[in-house]
Amino acid sequence: MKWKLLIALLIVVLMTAGCAEKSKESGSSTSAQASGIEDMQEISSPEAGVLIDSVVFSRTGALLTLKDEVEISEIRISSGDNQVTSLDVEKTEDEAFVSFDWTPETRYMFEVITGSGTSGTLEAYAPEKPALKEEYNIELEDVTPGTIEKTTSNIKGVTKFSPDSKYLAIGTHGGSLRLIELATGEKIWEKQLVEGITDARISDIEFSEDATRLIVGEESPDAFIYCFDLNGTEIWKFGAGETLGSDLDHMPSIRKIKLDSNGNIYFATNRACGYIGEKYKYLGKVYSFDPEGNLRWEFPESELMDSGVSWIDTTPDGEYAAFGTTCFSKADKWKDGTVHVLNGNTGEEHWSYQIPALEPFFDYSAIWYSTQITPDGEQIITMTSDGRAFLFNNSRIIETGVPEITWQQNISTPIVVSGVPIYGSANYAYIVNDTLIFSIGSTFSRDSKNDAPIEHPNGNTLFAYDYEGNLLWKWRVDGYAGECARNDRYLVVPLAQNLITEDRSVHGIYVFDVSKSGGASSKLDQIYRTEGATISADISPDSRYISALEIPSRLEDGTVLGEYKVHILT
Numbered sequence: 001m002k003w004k005l006l007i008a009l010l011i012v013v014l015m016t017a018g019c020a021e022k023s024k025e026s027g028s029s030t031s032a033q034a035s036g037i038e039d040m041q042e043i044s045s046p047e048a049g050v051l052i053d054s055v056v057f058s059r060t061g062a063l064l065t066l067k068d069e070v071e072i073s074e075i076r077i078s079s080g081d082n083q084v085t086s087l088d089v090e091k092t093e094d095e096a097f098v099s100f101d102w103t104p105e106t107r108y109m110f111e112v113i114t115g116s117g118t119s120g121t122l123e124a125y126a127p128e129k130p131a132l133k134e135e136y137n138i139e140l141e142d143v144t145p146g147t148i149e150k151t152t153s154n155i156k157g158v159t160k161f162s163p164d165s166k167y168l169a170i171g172t173h174g175g176s177l178r179l180i181e182l183a184t185g186e187k188i189w190e191k192q193l194v195e196g197i198t199d200a201r202i203s204d205i206e207f208s209e210d211a212t213r214l215i216v217g218e219e220s221p222d223a224f225i226y227c228f229d230l231n232g233t234e235i236w237k238f239g240a241g242e243t244l245g246s247d248l249d250h251m252p253s254i255r256k257i258k259l260d261s262n263g264n265i266y267f268a269t270n271r272a273c274g275y276i277g278e279k280y281k282y283l284g285k286v287y288s289f290d291p292e293g294n295l296r297w298e299f300p301e302s303e304l305m306d307s308g309v310s311w312i313d314t315t316p317d318g319e320y321a322a323f324g325t326t327c328f329s330k331a332d333k334w335k336d337g338t339v340h341v342l343n344g345n346t347g348e349e350h351w352s353y354q355i356p357a358l359e360p361f362f363d364y365s366a367i368w369y370s371t372q373i374t375p376d377g378e379q380i381i382t383m384t385s386d387g388r389a390f391l392f393n394n395s396r397i398i399e400t401g402v403p404e405i406t407w408q409q410n411i412s413t414p415i416v417v418s419g420v421p422i423y424g425s426a427n428y429a430y431i432v433n434d435t436l437i438f439s440i441g442s443t444f445s446r447d448s449k450n451d452a453p454i455e456h457p458n459g460n461t462l463f464a465y466d467y468e469g470n471l472l473w474k475w476r477v478d479g480y481a482g483e484c485a486r487n488d489r490y491l492v493v494p495l496a497q498n499l500i501t502e503d504r505s506v507h508g509i510y511v512f513d514v515s516k517s518g519g520a521s522s523k524l525d526q527i528y529r530t531e532g533a534t535i536s537a538d539i540s541p542d543s544r545y546i547s548a549l550e551i552p553s554r555l556e557d558g559t560v561l562g563e564y565k566v567h568i569l570t
Contacts, residue, residue, distance in 0.1 A: 055124040059525065062124075070115075074089065075096060077100060077110055104128045110123075135545075136185045141174050145560050146554065149556070157535065162211040167180060175200050177190065177192075178191075206257040208263055208291070222241040223240040223246070223251070243285065244271040255309065262317075269284065269309065284305040286298070286323055288347060296345075305333075305334035306331045311324065311370065313373050315376070318345060321347075322373045330363060336364045338352050339367070339392065351403050372431050379391060383427070389426065389463075420446075425443075425444055427441040443455045443499070443500050460481065462520075464520075473520040479498045482537075484537070485539045489543060490543055492510070492539045494509050495510065511524075
């Protein structure tokens, strides 16, 4: 009986172990599937032809990695009972990209058909949100890293995609300009515009609407703005340095170039002159040129403003141009913190409005990079650096002649913490369709003897409003947000260092799909982290490519974090 009992117990143990092992295998499979969706590319085994190795879903379609170099005639995509779709293919040696609007968490069958008639299929599950993949990166010149404790000491640079999404222009801290072919990453040409001058740099880049010309501005003793064709041939240039004056410690700069649909060019010029007596002095002027480099108008016509101008915006038809003035003290004539709206064709001023200083914390008002006008010219938004956002009704002002503020939002205005007044520096404002987005930067103290003890509650945060002033969503980006890139659907936010938390892991980019319903978490599509701070970004008009410019910074112990390079992401 004992032997029979032992045999029975042994059988039960073996059966239990088998069931447990089967359960474990089943659990692993479920876990792998969940992980696949989370990783945005759960892929089944390739079938006939063994042509497709993997599929990655991006913002605008799917990238297929191929097992062999084959000639592809077409790629067909089907989903469930949906009709098979035949798509044109963009192909490199071992990859093929197909553009299509995919539905999240949906199973798709990809079929690759070669020129010889053979085919291979692969089944893939679309993720909840698209993947972000680095195609390649472009190393830039050697630079001397700035200290990570100050965003103002960051290495600079700018990237810009062409309107046809075929090229990327890169302007560097050392004054180099290069044109890259996106599909291959190959350099078409490179020019050294500024040489031998410390901190002279490329300050802004814009393409003409037909993608045949490149307008480039620099910060240098000459402060040239150039017009090149796509072969790199200089068509014309203009130097603002002669008017603004210059020395090596206080160089003039071309700031924020804009073009209208007729190819006319608008740009701001700015020079920080440093302290003259007890005042920190700025000089500024704005210009418009025609496509051939002929001066259309300058504002003011016969003098310089005693305030700085860091930004200008225009309507696509060129009917209006708008900008704001900035200073670190009260300006004597051309008042600090003033919104100016001009006739874009003549440079004649329609109206201006000075935003009062936010006393007792500030005795001046500063508008940095934020004055924007809607494409129809009816609304204008701006921000003052003290944390206030404003909306003006331009059409009503034109009718009445009296500037009126439609609404004002005190987003990151000063609060007192442990006796120290702190504020979130209001930097950029953007218009994306019907959404007004305001970007708050680092936290600063208004007490010259004490640093900010904590981060302002609304520091390093994006705020989105509608035209009625209702808060639609907000998102804490955790690092300093530089100038964002945007098109009709996406907002790309480059993130540099957080001066208060000193969290080095926040560097990179955030990609928001503003067209999606819901709050910020629903709109946040992608995150890409870089080791060093990311100080600028752009997104191609077709939404396929994103550029992220990473910089090196020097830490307190002398080590360097990050590299000076451009990441090309899809």
